[in-house]
Structure formats: C-alpha cells, structure tokens
Amino acid sequence: MNETVLQITGLVGGYSRRRPVLRDVDARVRPGELIGLLGLNGAGKSTLMKHIIGLLLPQSGTVEVCGRTLQADVETYRSSLAFVPESPLLYDQLSVWEHLEWTAMAYGVDEKTFRQRADRLLERFRMGAEKNKFAGHLSKGMRQKVMLMCAFLVRPPLYVIDEPFLGLDPLAIEALLEQMREEKLAGSGLIVSSHILSMLESYCDGYVVLHEGSVVARGAAEDVIAAAGTPREGKVEQAFFKLVGGAAR
Structure with a gap:
C-alpha cells in the first residue's frame, strides 16, 4: 500500500x-x-x-x-480519485439510477458490486423513492446527494x-x-x-x-x-x- x-x-x-x-x-x-x-x-x-x-x-x-x-x-x-464539486453537475435527462450506472461503468465496477453499493447508498441517503426520477426534477439537496453517491459508489x-x-x-x-x-x-x-x-x-x-x-x-x-x-x-x-x-x- x-x-x-x-x-x-x-x-x-x-x-x-x-x-x-x-x-x-x-x-x-x-x-x-x-x-x-x-x-x-x-x-x-x-x-x-x-x-x-x-x-x-x-x-x-x-x-x-x-x-x-x-x-x-x-x-x-x-x-x-473521485471529486464532488460544491455545485452539483448532473445530466438533467438521466435518472438517479442512470447516473449511478454510468459512474460504475466509467470506473469499471462490476454489476454485482454496483448493485450492492448502489442499493446501500440509496438507502443511506434516503433516495430510494427518487432513483427513477430525472435529475432535472430534483432539488439542490437531492442533486448533491446524487453527486455524493456517485463518488462513494466507486470507492477510490x-x-x-x-x-x-x-x-x-x-x-x-x-x-x-x-x-x-x-x-x-x-x-x-x-x-x-x-x-x-x-x-x-x-x-x-x-x-x-x-x-x-x-x-x-x-x-x-x-x-x-x-x-x-x-x-x-x-x-x-x-x-x-x-x-x-x-x-x-
């Protein structure tokens, strides 16, 4: 190490x-x-x-x-490394779940690991009910949660x-x-x-x-x-x- x-x-x-x-x-x-x-x-x-x-x-x-x-x-x-900026930067026409999927693919996280981590993060940040919502429909606080979840998903x-x-x-x-x-x-x-x-x-x-x-x-x-x-x-x-x-x- x-x-x-x-x-x-x-x-x-x-x-x-x-x-x-x-x-x-x-x-x-x-x-x-x-x-x-x-x-x-x-x-x-x-x-x-x-x-x-x-x-x-x-x-x-x-x-x-x-x-x-x-x-x-x-x-x-x-x-x-994973970076979380002060102001959330998301794709308005992608859902919360799609943001997580794209992040996992970009960092090479396998499917099983992705689903385990994504489900845990959605539960922890109380975003399970919003996982299929488009980012453009989320509040600023929810958008910030998506940025955080994407970062923690990859565990760099x-x-x-x-x-x-x-x-x-x-x-x-x-x-x-x-x-x-x-x-x-x-x-x-x-x-x-x-x-x-x-x-x-x-x-x-x-x-x-x-x-x-x-x-x-x-x-x-x-x-x-x-x-x-x-x-x-x-x-x-x-x-x-x-x-x-x-x-x-």
Missing part, C-alpha cells in the same frame, strides 16, 4: 504564470485519513482542488495521487470533496459523515473543504490551512493550534481565525 494517496510538493499554480494563485504548497493525505482544507474565500482552496483533479497543471512542483502524476499516467491517476483511494454540507438537510449530513467514516476505515483518504469548521473538527485527522495562496499551517489539530499561538486547550476554529488575521474567539 502507498504511504500516501495524495502528495503535493512545492506546488506553484493557478491560471496565470505571471500571477500564480498558489505558492509553494505542500500537503499530504495518507490512507485512512480525512484532511480538512481550510481557508477564507479566495484563499486558493478551489484552485488547489482543480490541480488535484487535473483541471490545472502545476507551473512548478508536483501533485501525485497514489505515487503517480497526471502527466505520467493519465488513466490510473484519474481512476484513483482518494476523495476530493468541496463544501459537501451546503444544501444538505441534517439527516443527509449525518449520512455523509457516517459514509466518510466508513471510507476512512476501508483505507481511502479524503481531503474535504468546508467553511463549517465546527462540523469538520470532530472528524478530521489533520488540516491544511490556506491563506492568500500559501499554507500557513498544516498537520494535526495540535500543530495548527501551535502555529496560531492559541491556547493549547483551544480549538482549531480559534486557531484558524488567528492564522487568517481574524480575532481568535
């Missing part, structure tokens, strides 16, 4: 070489870890995720998933999840947190961006705190707290405010 499912080293990147968004970013996710990606709006979180999933290429530095870069092995790299080594709690009701949030716990136990790594720090704090094994395109703290909760100089018995949320220039609460 790889010691890391995601290794980012010295990443400089963004949309323009003259004005890079990310500067010398280092980060790591090990198997069975959930890493919280924290930062204010404009800190570079979405840009970092685009580099991880391969929509942007590094200007310098490297991004490796399961020991491979995108340039070295495109197919293996892409099949080793790495999950990249952007603001997953937005639009979800309390029962769906509980289902998501339980599913993420199961994926960790199964050995997958997760990097999750969220502004709801209090939600993440109980589930994260570590953090990467971005501010103005640079990493200002990373590591376990105690490492982030130490970097901020907040009381040792404090919380990551307090440390975050201090690190990004706000008042520690």
